[in-house]
Amino acid sequence: MKASILIVDDEKDTRELMARALGVDYQVTTAPDAELAIKALEADPSIALMLSDVRMPGADGIQLLKAAKKMRPQLACILLTAFGTVDLAVEAMKDGADDFLTKPVDLDQLxxxxxKALKTRALEAEVVSLRSELDVKHGLADITGTSEAMQKVFRLIQQAAPTQATVLIEGPSGTGKELVAHALHSLSQRANGPFVAVECAALNGNLLESELFGHEKGAFTDAVAKRIGRFEAADGGTIFLDEISEISPSTQVKLLRVLETRSFERLGSSETIKTDIRIVAACNRDLAQLVREGKFREDLYYRLAVIDIRLPALKERPGDIPLLVMRFLTEFAAANGNRVTGITPAAMKLLESYDWPGNVRELRNAVERMVVLSPGGQLDVGDVPDHIRTPAAPIPSVLPAGTLEATEKAKILAVLEQAGGNHSRAAQLLGISRRTLYRKLDKYATESQQT
Ligand SMILES: Nc1ncnc2c1ncn2[C@@H]1O[C@H](COP(=O)(O)OP(=O)(O)OP(=O)(O)O)[C@@H](O)[C@H]1O
Ligand SMILES: [Mg+2]
Structure with a gap:
């Protein structure tokens, strides 16, 4: 396959002369000015090299170079300069030009x-892909699991990471969505760029929009100073929109536009800002179901779920439990002076037969707690927390007597069990927010650690 080249020059004769000379070995496109050159680059992603005159009416070759490199950092660029503009061209090497030639053009040199420029670029691309192969091992190393379901997740991560495609990560709380989002970033060519996470559920309406898009001074009452939004901060990197199901209908519309055009305005400003971002979103509710219920825009859903990675609940892949336990055990043993050396088969069996409503997060916390509280040696049945050792009782129709708090705790744990460990559903059944539920569960965990 012939490499594609774009030739930009306002003089028709020069343009055609070069096009004829290079047309033998390359696929050639020509443009008479910077504006049409950008259009050509947009239209043909296979263009690998741009050859541009410096002095042209309208935007000059240097401005074109900057715009083109911003659009496509991988593009090789050679500038053509008349005698008087050599200094400019040398300066342009700093802006990403690979080489420059003086006019009149010597066709052999050309x-x-x-x-040479194309060869250098090909080598660089090879280095990038080799490096990302190394990183693949690194980024995925943080995620443990040998189950078929997790193997599928690994394959999807590897396929999706190097692309620009938007990824939606779905799965119950504590299944590793954030871990996957990080892996997608660190295995991409944006790994050296920023990774910006936004917790969509934590902010409502205007606050979330100002967080995402930024605002001008005075855009609203509290906007005392201009502020850069997260979309701008993530330029050149990845933005992770966590709990995407929680955004309001009006923010959904704005987000749709960002996904379609990669552009937006700060609140209180009419200036359109373009960003170069990879978008990864996560959700612990069934987003397709929310679409069916009319609570989430269908068009936005399809834009987000270009690649859909689903993380199964831990109880659906109990085979992963021993490996996870060993991993966390090693991690926490090392952090606590290596007194703990392993775990007995009986204790492991208990951990394997528990439901883990809080998924890997809960397992990790349980192992940490066991390691910290153990006197040393092998973890045994006695080290396993009570509620894991004895399966929860069914929901009592008459709540046990006791303090109000104990009753509340029993009820919450029972409903959580009934909801199959799904925190969102349990919170709904209880009529409290997920946040409140977590706060209470955290409290119970600390209490049981103290006793
Ligand atoms: N497969 C895994 N291997 C190793 N650690 C994991 C795995 N999955 C999750 N973890 C760990 O479990 C904890 C919870 O993971 P994470 O924060 O990614 O979950 P989440 O799906 O984003 O949960 P939430 O919906 O509550 O935000 C983290 O400490 C993470 O490192
Ligand atoms: Mg998370």
């Missing part, structure tokens, strides 16, 4: 330099 051919050589183009071949």
């Amino acid at each position: 051919d050589l330099r183009v071949a």
Whole structure:
């Protein structure tokens, strides 16, 4: 396959001369000015090299170079300069030009330099892909699991990471969605760029929008100073929109536009800002179901779920439990002076037969607690927390007597069990927010640690 080259020059004769010379070995496109050059680059992603005159009416070659490199950092660029503009061209090397040639163009030189620039680019691309192969092992190493379901997740991460495609990560709380989002970033060519996470559920309406899009001074009452939004902060990197199901209908509309055009305005401003971002979203509710219920825009859903990664609840892949336990045990033993050396088969069996409503997060916390409280040696049945050792009782129709708090705790744990460990559903059944539920569960965990 021939490499594609774009030739930009306002002089028709020069343009055609070069096009004829290079047309033998390359696929050539021409443009008479910067504006049409950008259009050509947009239209043809296969263009690998741009050859541009410096002095042109309208935007000059240097401005074109900057715009083109911003659009496509991988593009090789050679500038053509008349005698008087050599200094400018040298300066342009700093802006990403690979080489420059002086006019009138020596056609043999032209051919050589183009071949050289393309070769350098190909080598660089190879280095990037080799590096990302190394990183693949690194990024995925944080995620443990050998079950078929997790193997599928690994494959999807590897396929999706190097692309620009938007990814939706779905799964119950504590299944590793944030871990997957990080892996997608660190295995991409944006790994050196920022990873910006936004907790959508934590902020409502205007606050979330100002967080995402930024605002101008005075855009609303509290906007005392201009502020850069997260979309701008994530330029060149990845933005992770966590709990995406929680955003309001009006923010959904704005987000749809960002997904479609990669552009937006700060609140209180009419200036359109373009960003180069990879969008990854996560959700612990069934987003397709919310679409069916009319609570989430269908068009936005499809834009987000270009690639859909689903993380199964831990109880659906109990085979992963021993590996996870060993991993966390090693991690926490090392952090606590290595007194704990392992776990007995009987204790492991208990951990394997528990339901883990809080999924991997709960398992990790349980192992940490066991390691910290153990006197040393092998963890045994006696080290396993009570509620894991004895399966929860069914919901009592008459709540046990006791303090109000104990009753509340029994009820919450029973409903959580009934909801199959799904925290969102349990919170709904209880009529409290997920946040409140977590706060209470945290409290119970600390209490039981103290006793
Ligand atoms: N497969 C896994 N291997 C190793 N650690 C894991 C795995 N899955 C989750 N964890 C760990 O469990 C904890 C919870 O994971 P994470 O925060 O990614 O969950 P989440 O799906 O984003 O949960 P939530 O919906 O509550 O935000 C983290 O400490 C994470 O490192
Ligand atoms: Mg999370």
